[in-house]
Amino acid sequence: MALYSETVMDHFRHPRNVGIIENPDGVGEVGNPICGDIMKIYLKIENDVIVDAKFETFGCGSAIASSSMATELIKGRPVSEAMELTNKAVAEALGGLPAHKLHCSVLAEEGIRSALLDYHKRYNLPYDEEKFALLHHDEEDFSDEA
Amino acid sequence: MIYADNAATTKPSQKVIEAMVACLSEDYGNPSSVYTLGQRAAELLQNARERVAKNLGCDPSEITFTSGGSEADNQAIRTAAFLGAQKGKKHLISTPFEHHAVLHTLNKLEREGFEVTYLDVHENGLVTAEQVAQAIRPDTALVSIMFANNEIGTIQPVGEIGAVCREKGVLFHCDSVQAIGHVPVNVYDLKIDFLALSAHKFHGPKGVGVLYTKKGIRLQNLIEGGAQERGKRAGTENVPGIVGMAVAMDDAIANLDKQATYVAPLRDKLIDGLSKIPHSILNGDRTQRLPGNVNFCFEGIEGESLLLLLDNEGICASSGSACTSGSLDPSHVLLSIGRPPEIAHGSLRLTISEDTTHEEVDTLIKAVTEAVEYLRSISPVWRNLQEGKQDFIIQ
Known part of the structure; x- marks a missing residue:
């Protein structure tokens, strides 16, 4: 059995939205080099819609694929919808991740959330702090491993 | 392969x-x-x-x-x-x-x-x-x-x-x-x-x-x-x-003599080739080492993604990154020789044998160089290092 699903390998080999955005409206950086994962998310937002999203990632294959998928999932979406992106949605869209790699999808969710928080702060937009609380996620329900 | x-x-x-x-x-x-x-x-x-x-x-x-x-x-x-x-x-x-x-x-x-x-x-x-x-x-x-x-x-x-x-x-x-x-x-x-x-x-x-x-x-x-x-x-x-x-x-x-006369010089060729990658470092003593062992750390990248890219090219290699060990910690060996965790995550081990050819070593050098370059191009850590926002650990 392959380590990763075909979708993960596709997003790893051909990552979408890799790079940076000049003059972004929101930037989020999450992770820790000591743990071996860092994701940086850039957002371009017009009229409350995410018109562009880019990422840079230092990490394993699933971290790169998770960043790629997460940016795909929010591009063209209103900010309110992007706020609802969950790590579960990222992992599912990738066709599942091995149990010990689920934290990569959590990191992607947190990266998007962190960039959105930065957007709200930059433009002095009101926001619900609770929505940005980096919650502990239940990492057990959507593993592709029994 | x-x-x-x-x-x-x-x-x-x-x-x-x-x-x-x-x-x-x-x-x-x-x-x-x-x-x-x-x-x-x-x-x-x-x-x-x-x-x-x-x-x-x-x-x-x-x-x-x-x-x-x-x-x-x-x-x-x-x-x-x-x-x-x-x-x-x-x-x-x-x-x-x-x-x-x-x-x-x-x-x-x-x-x-x-x-x-x-x-x-x-x-x-x-x-x-x-x-x-x-x-x-x-x-x-x-x-x-x-x-x-x-x-x-x-x-x-x-x-x-x-x-x-x-x-x-x-x-x-x-x-x-x-x-x-x-x-x-x-x-x-x-x-x-x-x-x-x-x-x-x-x-x-x-x-x-x-x-x-x-x-x-x-x-x-x-x-x-x-x-x-x-x-x-x-x-x-x-x-x-x-x-x-x-x-x-x-x-x-x-065939032990072949290890010394063929494998070791091939290893040295591989070491010399990979040493040309900027901000890379050989792990372990240069001479007191096994004839077939090459182990490097490359700053600004993570090892598992490097292995997957090499696998794409049909190359079987190994890394001391946490992601390949199944634990959260990188290789205890690299930590024991004083490599900080963020560097140990970016390690690559290539172990060749008497079956390895000179052509294969040339391919390895090229493939690793390109993969490291690519992963650095999408790494926020590498960008920070390049822009002087953080200091290189490997000079």
Whole structure:
């Protein structure tokens, strides 16, 4: 059995939205080099819609694929919808991740959330702090491993 | 495909496969049986034992066949600990970068009341006999130091360590899994009391290994049962595996000069090529290392993604990143030589063999250089380093 699903390998080999955005409206950086994962998310937002999203990632294959998928999932979406992106949605869209790699999808969710928080702060937009609380996620329900 | 992970396992030679198939299809008797078919298997077993013993420079009675290196390491350490404890000696000496078969056994003994001194392996991945001499105490039961490190390939001064241990009357176990078939090893000359080896590291089969135990040491069982292996290792012998191992070992030892004259220069070519990658560093001493071992850290990238990219190019390699270990921590070996975690995550081990060609090494250099370059181009860490927002650790 392959380590990763075909979708993960596709997003790893051909990552979408890799790079940076000049003059972004929101930037989020999450992770820790000591743990071996860092994701940086850039957002371009017009009229409350995410018109562009880019990422840079230092990490394993699933971290790169998770960043790629997460940016795909929010591009063209209103900010309110992007706020609802969950790590579960990222992992599912990738066709599942091995149990010990689920934290990569959590990191992607947190990266998007962190960039959105930065957007709200930059433009002095009101926001619900609770929505940005980096919650502990239940990492057990959507593993592709029994 | 380019197979550059020979420290993980090696390709069994055709000769080994043929010998094993013959054993499985024709000489399938149980060596403990009295009839001719059984005794034929017993002869094969004895013949293999004699050949292995000759290759190690010991007596056939000092050879115990095991399921591999891990079992041999466990049995050697458990035996020495048991014998030591009987005399009130509960101190052990080792290094922090041993294989987990050794480290986890030592950890267990620590929980059972033993004290372990772990010697500093320094940035070059080497210990000295002086360090061993200084660490030995009246209550030291065992010194367990590996011949060659499985990740960074550094070769310890085993003969000097053996001499110190023998002089001080302390048992010396040498996990030689990575060394056998790659560098000359003679247990008598090197004054080794226990030695572990594994067949699949020198083109033999998996699941079979050897524990050499110097005559006079009362080996303790890990597995109780029948009287196989002089009653010291129960279970019907893995005759095809043992026969395959003997064939592989004879070949490996007969071709040792090729390791020095062909593999080592090829390794140096690979090291020189990868050294040209900016902000990269070789792990382990440049000269005191296994002929086929190359291990680098590349700043700003993570090792697992590097392995996946290389796999795309048909290259089999290995890394000490946490993501490849199944734990959150990067390689204990790289941490023990002082590499910070963020650097250890970006490590790559390439282990070549006598089957590796010059063309393959050229391809490896090109593929690794390109993969590192690409991963850096999408790495926020690399951007920060480039823009001077953080300092390079590897110059």
